[in-house]
Amino acid sequence: MAKRVLLICLMLLLNAKADVYHDACVTCHQYQPATLEKMFMLYLKTYSVELSFKVSLKEFLKKPTEKKSLIGSEFIRNFSVKDPTRLSDKELDEAINTYWDLYNPKKNLK
Amino acid sequence: MLVSKSKDTNLYRNSERRSLFRFLALYITLVMLLLLVLGMLHYRSHEALMLSNQRTLMLNHANKQYKAIKKLHNEEYPENRVYPRSSQFRSAIYDLSGKKIFSLLKHCPEHFGKDIYRISKSIHFLKTLDDNYYLGAKYLFIEMDEDFTWRREAIKEILLYGALALVVLGIFGLFFVRIFLRPMRDSITLLDNFIKDTTHELNTPISAILANIEMMDREQMGEKNEKKLVRINIAAKTVSHLYQDLTYLTLNHKRKSNDEWIDLKALIEDRVEYFSILATSKKVSFTLDLEASRLFIDGVKIARVVDNLISNAIKYNKRNGSIIITLRENYFIVEDTGIGIDAQKVNEIFERYRRFNSSEGGFGIGLNIVKSIINEYGLEITVHSLLKQGTTIKVEFPKNLKRKEEGVNNG
Numbered sequence: 001m002a003k004r005v006l007l008i009c010l011m012l013l014l015n016a017k018a019d020v021y022h023d024a025c026v027t028c029h030q031y032q033p034a035t036l037e038k039m040f041m042l043y044l045k046t047y048s049v050e051l052s053f054k055v056s057l058k059e060f061l062k063k064p065t066e067k068k069s070l071i072g073s074e075f076i077r078n079f080s081v082k083d084p085t086r087l088s089d090k091e092l093d094e095a096i097n098t099y100w101d102l103y104n105p106k107k108n109l110k
Numbered sequence: 111m112l113v114s115k116s117k118d119t120n121l122y123r124n125s126e127r128r129s130l131f132r133f134l135a136l137y138i139t140l141v142m143l144l145l146l147v148l149g150m151l152h153y154r155s156h157e158a159l160m161l162s163n164q165r166t167l168m169l170n171h172a173n174k175q176y177k178a179i180k181k182l183h184n185e186e187y188p189e190n191r192v193y194p195r196s197s198q199f200r201s202a203i204y205d206l207s208g209k210k211i212f213s214l215l216k217h218c219p220e221h222f223g224k225d226i227y228r229i230s231k232s233i234h235f236l237k238t239l240d241d242n243y244y245l246g247a248k249y250l251f252i253e254m255d256e257d258f259t260w261r262r263e264a265i266k267e268i269l270l271y272g273a274l275a276l277v278v279l280g281i282f283g284l285f286f287v288r289i290f291l292r293p294m295r296d297s298i299t300l301l302d303n304f305i306k307d308t309t310h311e312l313n314t315p316i317s318a319i320l321a322n323i324e325m326m327d328r329e330q331m332g333e334k335n336e337k338k339l340v341r342i343n344i345a346a347k348t349v350s351h352l353y354q355d356l357t358y359l360t361l362n363h364k365r366k367s368n369d370e371w372i373d374l375k376a377l378i379e380d381r382v383e384y385f386s387i388l389a390t391s392k393k394v395s396f397t398l399d400l401e402a403s404r405l406f407i408d409g410v411k412i413a414r415v416v417d418n419l420i421s422n423a424i425k426y427n428k429r430n431g432s433i434i435i436t437l438r439e440n441y442f443i444v445e446d447t448g449i450g451i452d453a454q455k456v457n458e459i460f461e462r463y464r465r466f467n468s469s470e471g472g473f474g475i476g477l478n479i480v481k482s483i484i485n486e487y488g489l490e491i492t493v494h495s496l497l498k499q500g501t502t503i504k505v506e507f508p509k510n511l512k513r514k515e516e517g518v519n520n521g
Binding site for chain 2: 037040041044045046047048049050052103105106108109110
């Protein structure tokens with residue numbers, strides 16, 4: 001019984017984390033030309049290491065500028081730079097961690 | 111009189127042989143060390159050549175793999191998550207901090223700064239990816255199984271040329287050592303030839319002196335003259351003993367042995383009597399503890415052994431000292447109360463021309479003769495000596511010589 005309760009709690013917790021990522025990121029990006037997959041590969045290609053990836057992404061999302069953006073200048077001219085995130089630091093970390101885990105080649109390559 | 115070069119004067123006399131072996135051992139060790147270093151350098155050059163050949167091939171593989179990774183990153187991931195593989199090589203990618211992203215390698219990489227190196231039975235090639243870290247990869251490793259043909263060839267060449275060089279340098283070494291030892295050999299040859307030449311001239315006068323001493327009518331002589339005669343007798347016997355040794359050294363030991371049954375008790379008593387005048391002059395007394403013993407041996411040779419042991423016991427004894435001779439069936443012992451020999455030098459006493467006390471006369475050949483006879487008949491000699499206390503020499507007879515005797519007695 002205790003095991004079941006623990007498992008349900010864990011699933012709820014994971015679901016809650018996934019929700020932050022889903023609600024804050026996927027809902028918008030799924031309709032945009034700059035898909036989350038492409039953005040991930042762009043960040044990965046630029047920063048290589050997990051820590052640099054997460055720090056630079058968090059910094060951009062909190063204070064997005066054209067200079068910090070990795071996306072091409074033509075794209076920014078057409079779509080402008082995104083607005084700063086309204087997520088708290090904690091929520092932002094959760095969302096970025098979910099994002100990293102979802103596409104991290106270290107975990108996903110076979 | 112000129113004496114032709116004999117076995118005694120050839121290069122391989124003990125002391126020379128020892129010097130030869132020492133020099134050759136040192137020389138060969140140094141040559142082998144040199145060859146080892148050269149062999150290692152040769153091995154390294156083969157290895158470098160092989161790696162150089164492999165570098166081109168593995169660089170092509172690395173470029174091919176890089177393109178496949180780039181394609182996966184740009185066009186396929188995350189829909190396709192299968193890392194590109196090849197049947198010709200194994201590969202791995204590591205991130206900027208050196209952490210593994212994905213690996214198919216058999217061996218973990220050891221160097222992130224070397225472009226190519228050997229590891230266990232494989233070769234690793236490293237391609238560093240700059241600017242764009244596709245799939246997060248900074249380092250791309252290519253691994254291939256090593257072909258050991260180069261190593262077999264290298265070892266074959268090292269062994270072949272090494273052995274050849276060792277033989278050639280060994281011959282040179284032998285040539286050099288002969289040159290280095292020539293002065294020593296020349297001096298020994300000179301000494302040997304001198305001894306041989308002079309020995310032949312000693313016989314007649316010594317025999318004449320000893321015979322005339324025996325024939326002199328001592329009753330007609332005054333006490334003073336008799337003392338002088340005793341001194342002449344001692345001197346003549348000393349020279350005679352030396353003559354016997356020199357004759358043995360130069361001629362007798364080359365003649366065929368005339369083995370016969372020798373009564374050792376009678377022989378020792380006879381030789382003690384012979385040396386008694388010499389012993390008396392030094393106030394050295396004899397104590398004999400002799401039991402019957404017979405030995406199947408050349409009489410002249412066993413007499414040389416006994417004479418030399420007694421002569422040395424007198425020569426190196428103290429005044430008022432004593433000599434104890436013990437004879438048993440299987441051995442005899444000559445013990446003196448003389449100056450003794452340093453324990454560390456006991457092993458050297460049988461070397462020819464080796465003398466530990468220059469105050470006494472002689473050439474240092476007596477114990478060398480003893481040793482050669484001992485070796486010839488398989489006797490065993492043991493020496494115990496304490497400095498300033500005395501020396502004990504024991505000669506044991508081999509069982510086979512005694513068996514011969516038993517066989518004759520029984521027959």
